[in-house]
Amino acid sequence: MNEPLYKTDLTLRDRLRSFVNSFGLPRLIIAAFLLMLYIAAPFVGAGFWMQISNTINRFSWNAIMVLAMVPMIHSGCGLNFGLPLGIISGLLGATLSIEFGFTGGLSFLMAILIATPIAIILGMGYGWLLNKIKGGEMMIATYVGFSSVSFMCMMWLLLPYHSPTMVWGFAGKGLRTTISLEGFYDKVLANFLQINIGSLSIPTGTLLFFALLAFAMWAFLHTKTGTAMTAVGSNPTFARAAGVNVDRMRLLSVVLSTWLAAIGILVYEQGFGFIQLYMAPFYMALPAVSAILIGGASVNKASIANVIIGTFLFQGIVTMTPTVMNNMIHMDMSEVIRVVASQGMILYALTRRTEASK
Amino acid sequence: MKNKSFGAKLLSFVRDNTVPIMFVLICAFCIPLSGFSFSYLLNEIITRMGRNIFLILALLIPIMSGMGLNFGMTLGAMAGEIALIFVSDWQIWGIPGVILAMILSIPISVLLGTFCGKILNMAKGREMITSYIISFFMNGIYQLIVLYMMGSIIPISHFSVKLPRGYGIRNTVSLLNMRQCIDNLLAIRTNGVKIPVLTFLIIGVLCLFIVWFRRTKLGQDMRAVGQDMNVARDAGINVERTRIISIVISTVLAGFGMILYLQNMGNIATYSSHSQIGMFCIAALLVGGASVDRASIGNVFLGVILFHTMFIVAPKAGAQITGDSMIGEYFRVFVSYGVITLSLIMYETKKRRQKSQMGLQLQREQMEEGAK
Amino acid sequence: MSNKTRRILFCTGAVLLLVLIAGLMFIVGRGHTVYLDNKTLEYNGQTYSAMHKIEVVQNGKTLTKLNKRERGMATNIGQNFKITLIVTKEKKGAEETREIQLKLPYSMDGIIINLPAYLAGLPQEAYLSEFISAAEQEPEPEEALPTEDEFGISTDMDSTPQG
Numbered sequence: 001m002n003e004p005l006y007k008t009d010l011t012l013r014d015r016l017r018s019f020v021n022s023f024g025l026p027r028l029i030i031a032a033f034l035l036m037l038y039i040a041a042p043f044v045g046a047g048f049w050m051q052i053s054n055t056i057n058r059f060s061w062n063a064i065m066v067l068a069m070v071p072m073i074h075s076g077c078g079l080n081f082g083l084p085l086g087i088i089s090g091l092l093g094a095t096l097s098i099e100f101g102f103t104g105g106l107s108f109l110m111a112i113l114i115a116t117p118i119a120i121i122l123g124m125g126y127g128w129l130l131n132k133i134k135g136g137e138m139m140i141a142t143y144v145g146f147s148s149v150s151f152m153c154m155m156w157l158l159l160p161y162h163s164p165t166m167v168w169g170f171a172g173k174g175l176r177t178t179i180s181l182e183g184f185y186d187k188v189l190a191n192f193l194q195i196n197i198g199s200l201s202i203p204t205g206t207l208l209f210f211a212l213l214a215f216a217m218w219a220f221l222h223t224k225t226g227t228a229m230t231a232v233g234s235n236p237t238f239a240r241a242a243g244v245n246v247d248r249m250r251l252l253s254v255v256l257s258t259w260l261a262a263i264g265i266l267v268y269e270q271g272f273g274f275i276q277l278y279m280a281p282f283y284m285a286l287p288a289v290s291a292i293l294i295g296g297a298s299v300n301k302a303s304i305a306n307v308i309i310g311t312f313l314f315q316g317i318v319t320m321t322p323t324v325m326n327n328m329i330h331m332d333m334s335e336v337i338r339v340v341a342s343q344g345m346i347l348y349a350l351t352r353r354t355e356a357s358k
Numbered sequence: 359m360k361n362k363s364f365g366a367k368l369l370s371f372v373r374d375n376t377v378p379i380m381f382v383l384i385c386a387f388c389i390p391l392s393g394f395s396f397s398y399l400l401n402e403i404i405t406r407m408g409r410n411i412f413l414i415l416a417l418l419i420p421i422m423s424g425m426g427l428n429f430g431m432t433l434g435a436m437a438g439e440i441a442l443i444f445v446s447d448w449q450i451w452g453i454p455g456v457i458l459a460m461i462l463s464i465p466i467s468v469l470l471g472t473f474c475g476k477i478l479n480m481a482k483g484r485e486m487i488t489s490y491i492i493s494f495f496m497n498g499i500y501q502l503i504v505l506y507m508m509g510s511i512i513p514i515s516h517f518s519v520k521l522p523r524g525y526g527i528r529n530t531v532s533l534l535n536m537r538q539c540i541d542n543l544l545a546i547r548t549n550g551v552k553i554p555v556l557t558f559l560i561i562g563v564l565c566l567f568i569v570w571f572r573r574t575k576l577g578q579d580m581r582a583v584g585q586d587m588n589v590a591r592d593a594g595i596n597v598e599r600t601r602i603i604s605i606v607i608s609t610v611l612a613g614f615g616m617i618l619y620l621q622n623m624g625n626i627a628t629y630s631s632h633s634q635i636g637m638f639c640i641a642a643l644l645v646g647g648a649s650v651d652r653a654s655i656g657n658v659f660l661g662v663i664l665f666h667t668m669f670i671v672a673p674k675a676g677a678q679i680t681g682d683s684m685i686g687e688y689f690r691v692f693v694s695y696g697v698i699t700l701s702l703i704m705y706e707t708k709k710r711r712q713k714s715q716m717g718l719q720l721q722r723e724q725m726e727e728g729a730k
Numbered sequence: 731m732s733n734k735t736r737r738i739l740f741c742t743g744a745v746l747l748l749v750l751i752a753g754l755m756f757i758v759g760r761g762h763t764v765y766l767d768n769k770t771l772e773y774n775g776q777t778y779s780a781m782h783k784i785e786v787v788q789n790g791k792t793l794t795k796l797n798k799r800e801r802g803m804a805t806n807i808g809q810n811f812k813i814t815l816i817v818t819k820e821k822k823g824a825e826e827t828r829e830i831q832l833k834l835p836y837s838m839d840g841i842i843i844n845l846p847a848y849l850a851g852l853p854q855e856a857y858l859s860e861f862i863s864a865a866e867q868e869p870e871p872e873e874a875l876p877t878e879d880e881f882g883i884s885t886d887m888d889s890t891p892q893g
Contacts, residue, residue, distance in 0.1 A: 081487070133706035138487040140706065143699040150692035154685055174682070286494070333506060339498030347495055350488045351480035449839055452807045454759025461752040516839075535761050535805070 026348045030294055030341055034313055037320040044327035049200040051320055058315040060190070060206035061271035062291070064213055065264030065284070066311045068257045069292045073302040074221065075253035076233035077130055079293075079346075082141035083285035084149045085126055086261025089119035091152075094266060094275050095175065098184055099163045108185035108270060115262040122148075123258030127251035142285070149282050156277050179275040185266075186273045206271060213263070218304050229253055233300055290314060290342035293349045317341060376704075377697055378647045381664040384693070385671065392674035399670065401551045406666040407659075408541060408557040409622045413615030414639045414658045415564050416608050421653045422572070423604040424584030426486040427640045430474040430605065432493035434612025435632035436500045437466035442617060442626055443504070443527055447516045451535035453543070456621055463613035470496065471609030475602030482587070486650075486702075493636060504628060527628050537624035557618065564611070565655050580604050584651070641665060641694040650705040668693065757808075762834050764804045764811060765842045765861050768796040773856045778846040782823065785816040796845075809834045817849065 042048045065083065072080045093115025102110045126144060130137050157174040161167055166179050180186075192205025220226045231239040232249040240246050265284075269275050292302055295310020321334035372379060389399070413431070420428040441462035445455045474492055481488040508514045509525035519531055541554035571577045579600050582590040591597050616635065620626055643653060645668075646661020669690050676686020770780045786793045786802050793813075794802035804813060815828045828849065834841055840861030847857035 129703065132710075133703055134710065135483075136702065136706040136709075138484060139490070140699065140702050142487065142490065143695060143702060146695040147692060147699045150688060150695050153688040154692060157682060157685055157688070158680070331506060333502070336498050336502045336506070339501070340495065343491055343495035343498060346491045347477065347488065350484060350491060351477055448756070449761050450756060450759035451761030451805075452759060454755040454807065455761075458752055458755040458759060461748050461755070464748070 024296075024348065026345055027294060027296060030313060030317065030345070033341075034316045034320065037316070037324050040328065041320065041324055044324055047199055049198060051323065053200045053202065054319040055312065055316045056202055056207075057190075057271065058319055059311050060203045060210060061268045062264075062287070062315060063210045063307065063311045064267050065261055065288045066291045066295075066307045067210070067214055067217060067304075068260035068264055069288060069297070070217060070221075070302050070304070070307060071229070071253040071256040071260070073292075073297060073300060074226075074233045075229045075250045076236060076300055077250055077253060078138045078141075078299055079289045079349075080141060080254075080257050080261075081138055081285045081289065082126060082145040083257075083261045083288055084145035084281045085122055086119055086258035087265040087281040087284055088148055088152050089122055089258065090115045090262035090265035090269075091275065091277060091281070092118050093262060094269060095161065095166060095179070095277075098166060098179070099161055101163075103183055105185060105188045108188050108266065111185070111266050112263060115266065116259060119259040119262040120255055123255035124251065126258060127254030130254055131247045131250055145285055146282065149279065153278050175277055177276070177278050177280075179277070181269060181273050181275060185270050188270050189267065190271055203271065206267060209267065213260070214304050214307065217260075225249075225252070286346070287314065287342065290345045293345045294342075297349075298352060299349055314342065375647050377645055377701065378660060378664060381645050381668060381697075385664060385667045388668065388671040388675035391678045392671035393678075394671065394674065397550045399667070402670050403663060403666055404551060404553055405622070406669075407662050408554045408561070409619050410615075410639065410642065410662055410666070411561050411658060412564060412618050413612060413635065414643050414662060415561070415568065415655070416611035416615050417639060417643055418568055418653055418655070418658070419571070419580070419604050419611075420608045421648070421651065422577070422584055423580035423601055424587070424651065425478060425601060425604065426489075426650050427643075428489055428605065428608050429486060429636050429640070430471075430478075430489035430492050430496075431608060431612040431639065432632050432636045433470040433474055433496050434463075434467050434609040434614075435616040435635050436496060437463045437470055437609065438613040438616030438620070439626055439628070439632060440466055440500075440504070441613070442533065442620060443508070443514070443519060443531055443628070446531055446533060446535075447514050447519045449516060449535075452539045453536075455536045456540060456617060459617050460614050463617065464610055467610040467613040468606055471606035472602060474609065475605035478605060479598050479601055497633060500632075501629065529628055531626040531628055533620060533624050533626060536621050538622055540618065541622055557622075560618070568655065576600070576603065637698070638665075638694065641697050644697050644701040649701060649708075665694075757836075759807055760809065760836055762806050762809075762811070762838065763840045763861070764806055764834070765840065766794075766796065766802040766804060766813075767842060767844045768798060768800050768802075768846065769844060770799075771844050771847045771856070773847060773852060778844075778850050778852070780846055781817050781819050781849075782821050783818040784845055787814040787816065788812075806834065809836060815845065815849075 038048075038051070041051050065087075068083060068086060069080055072078065090111075093111040093113075096114045097107045097111040100110070129144065130141070133140055159175075161173070161175055165183075166175050168174050168176055187203075189205040189209050190203035193208075195202040195204055221230065228239065228244045229249045229252065231242065232244060232246050236246050239249075265281070291310040291314035292306055293310065294313050295306035295308070297303070297306040297310065318334075318338060321337050322332060325334055325337070326332050413435075416431055416434065417428055420426065438459070441459040444462060445459045450458050474489065477492060478485045478488055503512070505526045507525075508527050509520045514520050514527070519527055521528055538554075540560070541552075541557050544555040544559075546553045546555055572581070579590070579595045580603075582593065582595055583597050583600050587597050590600075616632065619635075620631065642661040642665040643658060644661065645665040646657035646659070648654070648657035648661065672690040672693075673683050673686035676689050677683040679685075766784075766786055768780050768784050771778045780798045781796075782798065784796045786796065786804065788804055793804055794800075796802050804811075810831065811834050812829070812831045815830060817826045817828060818824075819826070830848070832843075832848075835858075838860045842859045842861045844857045844859075
């Protein structure tokens with residue numbers, strides 16, 4: 001790289017180029033595309049405020065799962081393709097909470113309380129495994145996620161659940177594929193301090209909950225342990241020399257990530273209104289991974305800002321493309337656009353040479 | 359003394375072949391439970407061998423060149439499907455249709471393979487996850503082409519292929535007119551078992567090709583690249599080019615394999631046939647005792663037999679044990695993923711152990727140098 | 731000849747060969763569905779009445795036996811259509827074996843051949859007409875598009891075992 005020596009010598013073009021370089025071309029294209037969608041939306045008759053509140057809603061559902069990517073990226077474990085493992089802990093928490101007869105807002109609290117120990121135990125096992133195979137984390141994480149989801153598919157059928165709201169009516173056993181949360185914690189966060197102005201509605205409670213977790217994460221990263229974790233990610237040899245227990249830091253980051261994923265799926269469910277079991281968590285890691293990458297993170301660098309920007313951009317595309325594209329060209333190409341944009345983003349991040357794994 | 363060495367040998371044999379042994383045990387346990395007759399089972403396995411072996415063989419060459427399990431073989435499968443869509447649009451039937459589809463798939467496969475290889479060269483050291491994401495990415499492009507561009511930009515006219523809305527391809531494209539045309543030619547039928555001789559002949563030719571290819575200059579280069587890229591580069595091998603070629607060959611073979619697979623099935627599920635094919639082929643290969651850096655033709659055959667036996671008997675056996683057929687279905691999916699996970703873990707731990715051993719050795723040598 | 735030119739020649743040769751084979755397959759492999767009618771036909775004011783019974787034999791295998799006003803189906807790969815007809819003109823009449831060989835037009839998927847007209851030696855436009863399937867004319871109800879996104883998974887690779 002030919003870095004100019006004096007900043008004052010930078011021409012506008014150079015500055016633009018370095019901006020594009022640091023921001024990444026694909027990211028720029030996606031942001032521009034979203035901007036275009038928002039500009040086009042009112043013209044094609046898709047209510048602008050409706051779209052905005054849709055986007056904000058979906059943002060509030062998904063943001064915590066994207067936040068779950070941060071700790072593992074910081075500790076150098078790469079992108080957490082094993083997110084489904086945490087999601088499963090969350091699902092176990094949710095179903096057990098209902099099984100034990102909790103209802104209303106209490107069921108949400110209990111779901112979190114039950115999911116936490118499960119997530120910690122699973123996360124420790126997962127982290128121990130990832131410590132054994134440093135360098136090959138991402139591929140193995142993917143398959144740990146897949147195996148655990150397909151293992152749980154059997155378990156959902158076999159575990160002795162009895163709550164009539166959850167099991168198949170005719171057989172009396174085996175959980176349903178989707179379980180309605182009405183009467184349990186459907187929209188329990190979203191309805192808290194909800195703001196409604198015309199067609200714009202903001203789920204304040206969910207956003208506050210995310211803000212709380214995001215702030216906690218930010219604060220944690222600035223504690224001694226947090227900085228040690230970042231040091232492990234950016235330079236493990238140096239960190240080891242400084243007396244940091246590398247394996248312990250990595251383990252901690254994996255547990256944190258798994259726990260956040262568990263909380264994330266619970267928040268997602270309360271917004272969505274349903275628990276989805278069986279194959280549903282299978283590919284849930286991919287949207288979260290591409291969201292944080294779109295937000296400006298790379299395989300070994302991520303911040304809370306990346307999470308917020310990324311989730312907003314990604315969910316914006318998810319909600320905007322179907323309506324706008326449908327109205328503009330009468331073809332629903334949103335599916336294709338979403339796949340190409342999100343997978344393309346992951347590909348771009350994986351091929352950055354400067355960030356080659358150690 | 360002799361006894362001990364035998365025990366040690368047995369132990370190392372078991373350790374090196376954990377996965378196949380595990381599968382033999384699963385199959386031995388499930389077959390009696392499933393209650394299938396021997397001839398039924400044999401017929402099914404032979405059918406599936408004819409259907410899948412070609413595809414799995416396509417994985418061998420990237421393993422040879424050290425690029426791991428080529429999840430990008432899905433790209434070849436897509437190329438094969440696109441070729442078959444054209445052939446059924448033109449109403450070319452039977453064996454000529456299969457041959458035409460194979461020829462048509464070559465340029466598409468080469469294009470996709472080159473793309474895949476170039477990207478993998480930019481992501482050295484994490485080829486597998488990258489090729490895995492490429493397959494998703496390309497699936498998006500494939501949908502764009504097949505669902506939106508075919509019929510509107512790319513000429514497709516036959517009503518049996520095109521969606522009634524005027525563009526896009528139907529969810530299933532029937533290959534009734536070329537169904538099992540290769541399998542049935544020269545087939546031998548005895549006691550309810552059909553042996554598709556011609557298919558096996560084609561597979562045999564491919565096996566010979568792979569054996570021969572290993573001995574060519576290019577094959578030797580690939581092995582050198584697979585051993586150590588830097589050493590190979592010092593020896594004057596164009597590493598990047600060699601790696602691209604190995605992916606291209608794999609993609610082309612996967613395209614052929616997919617066409618053979620689909621002519622056996624008799625229809626294309628346009629938007630889903632290819633999506634899981636890579637996963638199943640890789641699982642089958644690993645079940646046969648292959649690892650991420652070492653795979654032989656023997657592994658392929660053993661893997662197909664073991665994996666598909668499990669696949670056939672698991673639902674029935676699961677239903678016998680638990681009274682729910684879904685358990686068995688989920689079980690086999692779990693086992694497929696579990697096998698891949700296990701093999702990946704074993705490969706990575708082995709790699710790390712070797713690395714640390716090499717480091718230790720280097721340290722020792724340096725100490726000796728210092729002592730002198 | 732240098733190594734490089736030899737390689738280029740070899741490659742061009744291989745590509746040409748493949749294109750040639752592909753072209754050949756394109757012609758040879760064209761499939762047609764032939765519908766054989768045993769129906770009375772009026773042509774130029776003359777009536778060619780249906781036979782009592784026609785047995786259609788292709789490659790030594792009996793495809794169908796057609797009574798009056800019946801239609802049979804045969805498939806054929808390539809443009810040379812060859813079948814054997816065993817014709818019984820009248821009830822209890824003698825059987826007569828006729829070998830038929832005709833050229834099918836490349837552009838037609840489905841082809842109707844009126845056998846009485848053909849057997850009477852009429853010109854092609856009299857006995858041969860294109861079959862247009864009903865499915866092609868009537869727009870079918872919109873087929874369900876793939877609703878399942880890329881995150882859907884089919885758990886079964888071989889979900890449609892056939893044969």
